[in-house]
Amino acid sequence: MRATNGRQRPSSGVPYTRIFAAFMLATLISTLFTLPAQAAVTGITNSGPAKVLPATGYAYTLVVTNDGTADTNVIVTDTVAVATGVSASYILSTAPGVPVPCTGTGTGIDPFVCTAPAMAASETMTITVNATSGAAGTTGTNDATVDSDNSALVSATQQTTPVENAD
Numbered sequence: 001m002r003a004t005n006g007r008q009r010p011s012s013g014v015p016y017t018r019i020f021a022a023f024m025l026a027t028l029i030s031t032l033f034t035l036p037a038q039a040a041v042t043g044i045t046n047s048g049p050a051k052v053l054p055a056t057g058y059a060y061t062l063v064v065t066n067d068g069t070a071d072t073n074v075i076v077t078d079t080v081a082v083a084t085g086v087s088a089s090y091i092l093s094t095a096p097g098v099p100v101p102c103t104g105t106g107t108g109i110d111p112f113v114c115t116a117p118a119m120a121a122s123e124t125m126t127i128t129v130n131a132t133s134g135a136a137g138t139t140g141t142n143d144a145t146v147d148s149d150n151s152a153l154v155s156a157t158q159q160t161t162p163v164e165n166a167d
Contacts, residue, residue, distance in 0.1 A: 042067040044076070044146045046156035048129075054136045054162040057085070062127040062156070064146050066119045071148045074119045076127060078102075078144040079111040083131035088112040090127040092119070102127070119148070133162040 048060035064076060080086050086106040089099035102114035106129065114127055133140060138161070145155040 042151070042154075044144055044154050044156045046142060046144050046158040048142060048158045049160055051161055051163050052133045054133055054164070056133050056162070058131060058133060058160060060129040060131070060142045060158055060160075062129065062144050064119075064125040064127070066121060066123050066125075068121065069150065070121050071119045071150045072117065074116040074125065074146065074148040076102075076114040076125070076144060076146045077111050078106060078114070078127070078129060078142065080106045080129060080131050081141045081143075083107070083134060083140045085132040086112075086129065087131075088114065088127060088129045090114045090116070090125055092116060093124040093126070099128070106131075133160065136162050136164050138162060 043065045045063045045065075046060060047063075049058050052058045060080070062076060062078065064074065066074075076090070078088060088102040088106055090102060091099050100114070102112040104110045104112045106112040112129070114125075116125055119125060127144075129142060131140065140160045140162070142158045142160070143155065144157070145153055147153045
């Protein structure tokens with residue numbers, strides 16, 4: 001401290017330097033210990049029979065899980081190859097009841113699109129895809145993806161082969 005006209009005044013720059021150093025240290029600590037946000041929608045599974053009889057009805061079950069934070073615009077796209085009479089609908093675990101129909105035909109250039117406007121943390125979305133198998137020896141493939149506002153694209157595939165004896 002130096003005296004000026006009987007008053008004490010801090011030395012030039014010392015307090016500001018300490019304040020700046022403390023601010024920079026706090027910023028560094030905050031940056032180092034800030035945890036990244038947990039992804040919301042974390043996965044999709046696709047299950048169904050490996051073998052079915054020709055021209056027989058069967059189902060695929062898609063389950064979308066949200067093990068992270070709440071998410072919005074959860075969109076599942078699903079295409080079923082080498083099948084006929086395909087339909088799809090979904091149910092959210094927090095709103096059981098009447099299934100919500102998906103749009104599209106599920107084949108070729110018109111995949112099913114199942115859209116949930118919101119998905120809460122720990123919620124699941126179960127999609128049932130019904131189809132009729134093709135001729136013996138052909139392989140039906142069900143390719144599904146899920147995407148949302150807060151998550152990266154995730155995909156899952158299941159194959160079903162019509163055979164003369166599905167045992």
